[in-house]
Amino acid sequence: AQSVTQLGSHVSVSEGALVLLRCNYSSSVPPYLFWYVQYPNQGLQLLLKYTTGATLVKGINGFEAEFKKSETSFHLTKPSAHMSDAAEYFCAVIPGGYQKVTFGTGTKLQVIP
Amino acid sequence: DAGITQSPRYKITETGRQVTLMCHQTWSHSYMFWYRQDLGHGLRLIYYSAAADITDKGEVPDGYVVSRSKTENFPLTLESATRSQTSVYFCATNGGTDTQYFGPGTRLTVL
Numbered sequence: 733a734q735s736v737t738q739l740g741s742h743v744s745v746s747e748g749a750l751v752l753l754r755c756n757y758s759s760s761v762p763p764y765l766f767w768y769v770q771y772p773n774q775g776l777q778l779l780l781k782y783t784t785g786a787t788l789v790k791g792i793n794g795f796e797a798e799f800k801k802s803e804t805s806f807h808l809t810k811p812s813a814h815m816s817d818a819a820e821y822f823c824a825v826i827p828g829g830y831q832k833v834t835f836g837t838g839t840k841l842q843v844i845p
Numbered sequence: 846d847a848g849i850t851q852s853p854r855y856k857i858t859e860t861g862r863q864v865t866l867m868c869h870q871t872w873s874h875s876y877m878f879w880y881r882q883d884l885g886h887g888l889r890l891i892y893y894s895a896a897a898d899i900t901d902k903g904e905v906p907d908g909y910v911v912s913r914s915k916t917e918n919f920p921l922t923l924e925s926a927t928r929s930q931t932s933v934y935f936c937a938t939n940g941g942t943d944t945q946y947f948g949p950g951t952r953l954t955v956l
Contacts, residue, residue, distance in 0.1 A: 775947030
């Protein structure tokens with residue numbers, strides 16, 4: 733069975749500061765990894781994903797994440813936070829080839845002016 | 846292009862009543878999913894469907910019923926609502942790739 737752990741249910745950063753949201757996973761097979769973002773009163777939308785190939789993946793709005801197999805991690809980063817980045821972020825995993833997704837419990841990002 | 850819609854967006858009901866949440870997609874995606882979102886739990890899969898007339902249980906199926914007679918619709922029914930089913934419900938689709946597309950959600954309150 734696969735699982736996802738997001739460290740920190742709430743993260744606060746100053747506008748312009750580095751954003752780092754942590755995600756660790758467990759999977760018995762090579763995983764597909766995702767970050768989704770949820771803005772208030774909306775559904776989730778895909779931010780970026782790793783399936784195969786390059787381990788550093790770039791997503792929308794300047795976010796990127798690096799798949800580190802040795803650390804079973806897929807942390808999300810952005811060099812400079814913007815007020816519009818305030819949202820809840822979910823890490824997710826699919827054991828490669830299956831359709832059922834396991835989501836983490838989410839990290840709410842607050843950006844302080 | 847409407848994509849995926851859910852109705853109603855907000856619903857208040859009483860314990861013991863039957864409630865049906867609707868999900869409609871315009872893409873003809875094969876897979877459809879129902880999740881509930883609760884503080885501290887993230888999203889948990891209730892039921893999913895691989896195609897019309899094919900459904901399967903997810904992580905938290907108790908108290909819920911689904912059907913899928915048409916590819917585009919995937920209603921979720923709470924046969925006898927309980928307070929523990931107060932939650933935000935999301936429908937999602939997957940068109941054969943690994944990415945899920947989410948509806949806007951239904952906020953359900955059971956009094």
